[in-house]
Amino acid sequence: MKQDIENRIAIYALISRLMLVEVDEAFLNTIEKDEDLLAFFPNYKEWSKRKEFSQKELIEQFYNVDFTNLFLMHLVPYESFYTRDDQMIESGGDNPIVELYNELDFRVQLDEARVVSADHIGVELEFMYMLCTAMQKALDAEDEVGVCELLQVQRAFLKEHLLEWAPLFLINAKKESRTPLYHDGAELTLEFLLSDYEYINAKLAEHCATDESAQK
Numbered sequence: 001m002k003q004d005i006e007n008r009i010a011i012y013a014l015i016s017r018l019m020l021v022e023v024d025e026a027f028l029n030t031i032e033k034d035e036d037l038l039a040f041f042p043n044y045k046e047w048s049k050r051k052e053f054s055q056k057e058l059i060e061q062f063y064n065v066d067f068t069n070l071f072l073m074h075l076v077p078y079e080s081f082y083t084r085d086d087q088m089i090e091s092g093g094d095n096p097i098v099e100l101y102n103e104l105d106f107r108v109q110l111d112e113a114r115v116v117s118a119d120h121i122g123v124e125l126e127f128m129y130m131l132c133t134a135m136q137k138a139l140d141a142e143d144e145v146g147v148c149e150l151l152q153v154q155r156a157f158l159k160e161h162l163l164e165w166a167p168l169f170l171i172n173a174k175k176e177s178r179t180p181l182y183h184d185g186a187e188l189t190l191e192f193l194l195s196d197y198e199y200i201n202a203k204l205a206e207h208c209a210t211d212e213s214a215q216k
Contacts, residue, residue: 001147001203005136008196010037012129015189019077020122021114022067023181025055040188043180066179075172079119082165091117097124097161104153106130121169124162125189128154148208155200162193 014037017027031037031044038045049058071077079097080090097119101108106127108118115123131154138146167190174186 001207002136002139004199005132005139008199009129009132009136011040011188011192012125012132014040015185015192016122016125016129018122018182018185019071019125019189020120022064023059025059028055028059041181041184044184047180062179063181066177066182069178070173070176070182074176075169077121077169078117079121079124079161079165080117082168089117090119095119100157101127104131119161121162121166124157124166128157128162131157144207148204151200151204151208155197155204158193158197158200163197166190166193 014031031041044050049062053061069075076082076089078089080095081087084090095118098108101118108115108123110116110118131150135147135150135154138150170186170190174183174190177183177186
């Protein structure tokens with residue numbers, strides 16, 4: 001499970017960063033210098049424009065434009081937009097997700113993240129990253145109860161939040177994307193969220209079977 005949690009942390013870190021703010025050269029280098037990460041971006045890997053333009057030019061002329069189109073202009077990357085009847089973004093303290101974050105000591109710096117609400121897809125993915133990091137510490141401490149509790153929190157958050165709305169956003173993002181980077185990123189995020197939910201369920205059944213009948 002220790003190798004699994006390292007992989008989960010790496011992927012949640014990658015996809016949350018991709019969807020929070022525009023990419024920079026350091027982020028692109030992180031992908032391009034790691035063959036395992038690059039394998040998640042097959043269309044990006046083969047994109048001919050990567051040989052025609054510098055990273056700086058690609059960022060300014062293509063990636064920033066695509067990010068603005070997907071996350072700021074044409075699509076709405078906020079849970080409350082998809083789950084509220086009036087399709088309004090709940091940007092205040094009444095957003096139930098804020099209470100959940102507070103309970104687990106997860107603080108969202110909205111200004112720094114350049115998002116208007118804590119239920120932005122990038123923030124929710126970062127929350128999962130934080131939960132995975134906490135689980136890694138529990139594993140290192142051989143705290144089996146803590147590991148089970150964190151798995152249960154992760155499963156509930158995916159089931160009640162991310163998987164309730166993110167698939168629709170990601171399908172639209174994949175369709176609307178203008179660069180292979182965001183096309184592949186949307187596909188990776190969708191497939192990973194679905195597979196991670198199955199993984200968590202399997203680990204709960206395997207390691208935390210005593211509570212499972214009551215939790216499902």
